[in-house]
Amino acid sequence: MKKLILLGVCAAFTLASCVSKKEYAALEAKQKETEDLLNSATVKLNKCLADEAAAQARLEGLREQVADLRKANDNLQILSAKGASNVEKTLESIKEKDMKISRLQDALTKKDSVTLALVTSLKKEVGINDPDIEVNVEKGVVFISIADKLLFKTGSYTVSERAKEVLGKVATVVNGKPNFECMVESHTDNVPYKKDPLIDNWDLSVKRATSVVRVLEELGVQSSKLIAAGRGEFQPLVPNDTAENRATNRRTRIVVLPKIDEFYEMIEEEMKELSEG
Structure with missing residues (x-):
């Protein structure tokens, strides 16, 4: 960039001795326009580079999220399979307990029936x-x-x-x-x-x-x-x-x-x- 400016200055001096003032002024204006365009292009380039870096970072983050989601999905499938097995075992256990409770209730019902018969006998006898x-x-x-x-x-x-x-x-x-x-x-x-x-x-x-x-x-x-x-x-x-x-x-x-x-x-x-x- 500095070299370009120096070359421009040297060219201006050289041209100043060879061209008229009007031509020199036109060249000088053209040079300034070129410098402005260069500066604007540099700013845009830097912005593009920054945007590219940010986009790359976002892309990397999204890739990590995708990997995490895949891992979570795999774990959920494993847990789902285990959960189904546990639910089945729980249902079997509940069914077994219900049968045992039913047997207890039958025993208590039988006891109550015997008790009622006993009361009837005692009231009749005594x-x-x-x-x-x-x-x-x-x-x-x-x-x-x-x-x-x-x-x-x-x-x-x-x-x-x-x-x-x-x-x-x-x-x-x-x-x-x-x-x-x-x-x-x-x-x-x-x-x-x-x-x-x-x-x-x-x-x-x-x-x-x-x-x-x-x-x-x-x-x-x-x-x-x-x-x-x-x-x-x-x-x-x-x-x-x-x-x-x-x-x-x-x-x-x-x-x-x-x-x-x-x-x-x-x-x-x-x-x-x-x-x-």
Whole structure:
């Protein structure tokens, strides 16, 4: 560029001595026009080079994006195949669990049917007209509640003769159900009790429960099917604040239930299989 300008200057001086002022001025104007064109072309060239570099950079970025998209697409195809396999396995697992739950529901339905039949038998045998005797179902368990005054004299744990008649009917029903157990659960009020060899209400409740168990045993109920439980004063039905309420709390419940070990072993086994599945 500099060389071109110098050549132009030299040519101007040379021409100045050879041409007229008018011709010289025209040449000088032409030279300036040429320089302007050259400068403009240089600017455009630089801009084109910059645009080319930017376009090349964008092209490279697009190529990288295309490569990333292809890789992502490949990964999605792999995940889709795995996902389909996992969905199939999940559906199989759900189907298997549904079958196990159905078996559990069938077992519970069967238990409920047996419970209903048991209640019907007990109400028929024991009778439901006596206000001191109740046959009922509580939380899926059959129980016979017998008022304290029917079973024992005050402070005693000797079973009355009248109570033995009722217990004989209970024994008949229980003996007809080989897969059932019988738990005798005795309750007292909160009036302090101490009479040798017993020291408190808890002792009294346990002794009363074992007394009823022994009567049932004498009536033919297998010893292995009998359970004695003393609750003492700790599970009252009503507050022990009146004589009538205390009489309500003094009671013995005979709970007739499926053999717990067998029933819950089945439930636990099914639940274990469900959790492992």
